[in-house]
Amino acid sequence: MVRAQDTDDLFDAAVIGGGVIGCAIARRLTLEGWRTVLIEKAADILDGASKGNSAILHTGFDAPEGSVEQACIVEGYAEYRAIHERLNLPLDEAGALVIAWTDAEAASLPALIAQARTNGVTDVSPPLTPAQVLALEPNLNPSLRSAFRVPRESLIDPWSAPLAYILQAVENGAVLLRGTEVTGGAFDGSEWRLETTSGVVRARVAINCAGNWGDVVDERLFGARDFTLRPRKGQFVVYDKPASRLARHILLPVPNKITKGVVVCRTVFGNLLVGPTAEDQDDREAATLVPETLEALKRRGAEILPALAREEVTAIYAGLRPATEFKDYRIKAHEGRNAVTVGGIRSTGLSSALGTAAHVWRLCAGLLDRAALPDPLWPRVPNLAEALPRGWQAPDNGGILCHCERVTRAEVEAALSGPVPAGSLAGLKRRTRVTMGRCQGNWCAATLAQVTRGRLPCPMAEAVE
Amino acid sequence: MSAPRVAIVGGGPAGLSAAIALRRTGIGPVIVIDRDPAPGGIPRHCGHYPFGWREFRRLYRGPDYARRLVAEARAAGVTILSATTVTAIHAGPVLELSSHDGLSSLLPERVLLATGCRETPRAPRAVGGTKPAGIATTGTLQTMVYGSGLRPFRAPVILGTELVAFSALITATHAGIRPVAMVEPGPRATARFPAALFPSLHGIPLLTGTSVEAVEGHDKVEAVILRDRNGTRRLVCDGLLVTGRFRPDAVLLRDSGIEADPATGGPVVDAWGRTSLDGVFAAGNLLRPAETAGWCWDEGRRVAGAIAASLAGGLPAPPPRLTLADPVLGWAMPQRPSAAGTEPRLHLRLSRPARGQVVATGGAGDRVGFAVDSRPERRIVLEAATLPAGPVTLTFREDPA
Ligand SMILES: Cc1cc2nc3c(=O)[nH]c(=O)nc-3n(C[C@H](O)[C@H](O)[C@H](O)COP(=O)(O)OP(=O)(O)OC[C@H]3O[C@@H](n4cnc5c(N)ncnc54)[C@H](O)[C@@H]3O)c2cc1C
Numbered sequence: 071m072v073r074a075q076d077t078d079d080l081f082d083a084a085v086i087g088g089g090v091i092g093c094a095i096a097r098r099l100t101l102e103g104w105r106t107v108l109i110e111k112a113a114d115i116l117d118g119a120s121k122g123n124s125a126i127l128h129t130g131f132d133a134p135e136g137s138v139e140q141a142c143i144v145e146g147y148a149e150y151r152a153i154h155e156r157l158n159l160p161l162d163e164a165g166a167l168v169i170a171w172t173d174a175e176a177a178s179l180p181a182l183i184a185q186a187r188t189n190g191v192t193d194v195s196p197p198l199t200p201a202q203v204l205a206l207e208p209n210l211n212p213s214l215r216s217a218f219r220v221p222r223e224s225l226i227d228p229w230s231a232p233l234a235y236i237l238q239a240v241e242n243g244a245v246l247l248r249g250t251e252v253t254g255g256a257f258d259g260s261e262w263r264l265e266t267t268s269g270v271v272r273a274r275v276a277i278n279c280a281g282n283w284g285d286v287v288d289e290r291l292f293g294a295r296d297f298t299l300r301p302r303k304g305q306f307v308v309y310d311k312p313a314s315r316l317a318r319h320i321l322l323p324v325p326n327k328i329t330k331g332v333v334v335c336r337t338v339f340g341n342l343l344v345g346p347t348a349e350d351q352d353d354r355e356a357a358t359l360v361p362e363t364l365e366a367l368k369r370r371g372a373e374i375l376p377a378l379a380r381e382e383v384t385a386i387y388a389g390l391r392p393a394t395e396f397k398d399y400r401i402k403a404h405e406g407r408n409a410v411t412v413g414g415i416r417s418t419g420l421s422s423a424l425g426t427a428a429h430v431w432r433l434c435a436g437l438l439d440r441a442a443l444p445d446p447l448w449p450r451v452p453n454l455a456e457a458l459p460r461g462w463q464a465p466d467n468g469g470i471l472c473h474c475e476r477v478t479r480a481e482v483e484a485a486l487s488g489p490v491p492a493g494s495l496a497g498l499k500r501r502t503r504v505t506m507g508r509c510q511g512n513w514c515a516a517t518l519a520q521v522t523r524g525r526l527p528c529p530m531a532e533a534v535e
Numbered sequence: 536m537s538a539p540r541v542a543i544v545g546g547g548p549a550g551l552s553a554a555i556a557l558r559r560t561g562i563g564p565v566i567v568i569d570r571d572p573a574p575g576g577i578p579r580h581c582g583h584y585p586f587g588w589r590e591f592r593r594l595y596r597g598p599d600y601a602r603r604l605v606a607e608a609r610a611a612g613v614t615i616l617s618a619t620t621v622t623a624i625h626a627g628p629v630l631e632l633s634s635h636d637g638l639s640s641l642l643p644e645r646v647l648l649a650t651g652c653r654e655t656p657r658a659p660r661a662v663g664g665t666k667p668a669g670i671a672t673t674g675t676l677q678t679m680v681y682g683s684g685l686r687p688f689r690a691p692v693i694l695g696t697e698l699v700a701f702s703a704l705i706t707a708t709h710a711g712i713r714p715v716a717m718v719e720p721g722p723r724a725t726a727r728f729p730a731a732l733f734p735s736l737h738g739i740p741l742l743t744g745t746s747v748e749a750v751e752g753h754d755k756v757e758a759v760i761l762r763d764r765n766g767t768r769r770l771v772c773d774g775l776l777v778t779g780r781f782r783p784d785a786v787l788l789r790d791s792g793i794e795a796d797p798a799t800g801g802p803v804v805d806a807w808g809r810t811s812l813d814g815v816f817a818a819g820n821l822l823r824p825a826e827t828a829g830w831c832w833d834e835g836r837r838v839a840g841a842i843a844a845s846l847a848g849g850l851p852a853p854p855p856r857l858t859l860a861d862p863v864l865g866w867a868m869p870q871r872p873s874a875a876g877t878e879p880r881l882h883l884r885l886s887r888p889a890r891g892q893v894v895a896t897g898g899a900g901d902r903v904g905f906a907v908d909s910r911p912e913r914r915i916v917l918e919a920a921t922l923p924a925g926p927v928t929l930t931f932r933e934d935p936a
């Protein structure tokens with residue numbers, strides 16, 4: 071791994087934070103010809119807000135009209151569609167149903183449909199009758215009142231996508247510094263000197279994408295903050311693969327002002343998830359799971375899809391949305407300081423990342439004179455989506471190592487090597503899905519502990535003396 | 536590969552004993568497919584006693600027992616294909632296989648599913664908190680300790696007191712692991728004397744009426760939060776060993792058209808071990824939560840008889856389906872019982888401790904009662920011959936407390 075001390079050269083840009091936003095920005099800047107370094111404090115990328123989300127690629131149909139968020143989602147959605155095949159990323163055009171469970175909610179559908187049209191999502195359906203909805207989704211609780219369909223709301227792989235972005239950046243010359251926290255910094259009129267836990271990093275432009283630490287990093291760089299983070303936790307329950315047959319669409323509730331509400335949807339990995347909750351908290355790191363809340367989610371899931379009551383839960387997880395006191399993103403170019411803050415990317419960052427990166431690029435393009443890469447490399451990430459060809463179906467796969475998720479030894483080896491190898495067990499899971507299935511490592515943890523020995527900073531097991 | 540007459544999915548005690556019995560009745564070729572690098576099933580990882588009494592009138596440690604079964608299978612001419620996963624089964628029957636070489640398929644005349652069961656990990660249990668490394672099931676602990684000479688923690692809390700938890704304790708002592716406590720949400724240890732004496736002999740506190748509410752720690756487990764009637768408290772440890780609550784490993788039923796029984800978690804079978812898919816049988820712990828290896832071995836032998844008879848064209852039509860009409864009746868199998876079957880008994884488990892009468896009502900309304908006083912972890916065995924004729928419904932008449 072590269073250490074900060076080894077890189078005393080001057081970068082064009084230092085991107086702080088390896089969440090989906092930082093990865094997308096590092097990619098964009100690299101493709102535009104900037105020499106870029108991405109600095110992440112955790113042992114691997116995607117250790118913050120981006121580690122646990124609903125994995126929906128939103129069209130932005132319900133985003134606030136005229137917001138930065140809405141514009142970034144639309145642009146991000148379009149770019150994802152344009153590039154996903156080249157990077158070997160999945161796109162499951164599941165479509166969404168926004169379901170009204172009460173008469174009051176049903177009455178609010180026309181306004182939501184109008185908003186979708188204003189937001190450029192013109193292919194939404196008119197309000198449907200319960201019979202029409204049940205014809206689309208026969209397992210839904212028949213007590214629903216109405217719904218409308220958003221055909222292009224889609225499902226993606228929430229980890230392979232940012233991994234592909236940073237991989238493309240690195241393969242085209244960017245530097246990734248992990249296990250490195252930015253603790254301070256100063257701009258001398260021409261360049262930034264960033265203090266980090268592994269030495270000084272010099273760059274002409276600094277970009278703060280620190281997610282739930284955005285305000286803290288702003289204070290470290292500028293001595294001031296324009297917003298305050300208050301993470302909003304979202305807990306999820308994941309059902310085993312047989313449950314995914316119960317719903318084809320993403321089942322959305324009518325959103326309220328605070329949250330998009332509890333969603334029931336498949337994942338590209340072939341599971342079904344129910345969540346997230348929306349719980350404000352002060353802790354910026356720990357997304358703790360609360361048994362009563364998980365039980366409540368299961369009950370809600372079984373109200374929406376009664377057959378879910380008989381399905382088995384395989385995983386539980388929680389994520390922290392970088393929420394601020396403002397509804398919209400906090401994206402700000404700091405005049406005369408060659409810096410941009412990309413904060414408060416609360417609940418749509420996976421969808422908007424590529425668009426947010428394009429937006430940020432436009433904010434700082436004038437700062438340096440660089441030519442875009444004429445012929446960038448397009449790495450392909452291993453596919454983990456169930457519906458597309460997987461490693462276990464191909465020859466020379468080394469045999470299946472994780473049976474529940476059908477992860478091969480070759481896939482694990484690949485994830486432990488290459489330009490952006492897994493930096494932690496969690497990172498290895500996100501790259502391959504090992505141990506993420508119904509047995510949660512019961513069968514494969516021992517093999518995995520052997521395969522990863524000496525290759526992860528925090529070993530899975532120690533030798534018995 | 537030439538088409539085998541019988542393909543057996545899973546080379547544990549059930550699959551191997553069926554394969555041996557089939558070969559000994561002169562049926563061939565018989566192939567056993569196992570996804571592990573070596574056959575033998577769970578006993579391969581259980582470096583402790585007792586295995587083999589029912590089968591061989593000798594006590595073995597798990598790995599020695601597995602070796603003996605495998606040696607007998609090889610001697611009987613069984614073909615064993617390891618490191619090969621059956622990824623799907625369809626009508627035909629057709630098996631889809633994945634190995635190092637990629638996908639392939641197999642068209643045997645008969646299939647026996649013997650894929651065993653596994654413990655319920657942390658996620659489906661109501662254990663909150665964070666998700667650090669150091670949370671393992673007994674299965675993980677055993678494969679680490681006996682298979683790789685590794686240990687995932689040194690001072691874990693053990694959750695659960697089924698028999699397997701005591702097996703975990705033995706494994707722990709073999710690996711220099713010193714559990715800090717054994718925790719049981721119920722009022723007393725599930726496993727009976729003498730196993731329940733074991734923790735106190737080793738100075739490990741057994742905390743009944745206590746649940747694990749949450750796990751703490753970012754990279755590694757640092758503590759657990761325990762809850763009992765007096766409230767919560769924090770117990771420092773470096774791991775959580777989640778034991779028991781076995782579930783059949785029935786994922787192959789998905790998309791296969793084989794009817795599953797939500798009560799057992801396994802396939803619906805009749806007294807000959809037949810599933811609802813033509814030519815497909817099932818045996819061992821796939822049928823219901825865990826029994827001993829000897830029990831599964833016996834099931835394998837019995838189903839081999841049924842498979843042999845079906846290859847000779849001699850099996851009767853499936854008997855009618857049993858109905859469980861009281862929630863106290865947790866599960867029953869075979870779900871289509873018959874006194875004429877290779878399994879002429881009916882196995883029943885309660886969903887909670889209860890005492891009373893299991894009442895079997897036959898097609899003609901005739902009733903037979905069976906007195907039971909049991910707990911969920913205890914096996915109740917009835918002779919199918921004593922059940923009334925026709926489609927049978929079981930109800931429960933509980934004794935007044
Ligand atoms: C429950 C939930 C559901 C969601 N569902 C969806 C969805 O379906 N669709 C969708 O589009 N979006 C969804 N989102 C939103 C999406 O996940 C977030 O918007 C996105 O992950 C934010 O990314 P980020 O890069 O801004 O932040 P993060 O992912 O938090 O990245 C910030 C990174 O900065 C690092 N860092 C912090 N401080 C420092 C420092 N001083 N030095 C170095 N590194 C530092 C952190 O370690 C972290 O890795 C959801 C979010 C949650 C929580």
Ligand SMILES: Cc1cc2nc3c(=O)[nH]c(=O)nc-3n(C[C@H](O)[C@H](O)[C@H](O)COP(=O)(O)OP(=O)(O)OC[C@H]3O[C@@H](n4cnc5c(N)ncnc54)[C@H](O)[C@@H]3O)c2cc1C
Nearest residue numbers: 545547548549569570576577585621650651819820827828
């Ligand atoms: C920790 C522990 C301790 C135990 N201790 C004892 C004891 O002391 N004494 C005792 O009698 N019993 C003990 N048991 C129970 C005993 O191990 C089981 O009863 C027995 O192994 C069940 O046999 P089986 O053939 O049904 O399944 P298993 O032994 O589980 O074998 C199933 C086989 O199927 C294979 N398989 C699964 N799916 C597929 C697939 N899709 N494709 C290919 N192969 C597949 C697996 O790799 C496995 O080898 C213990 C169990 C555990 C978990």
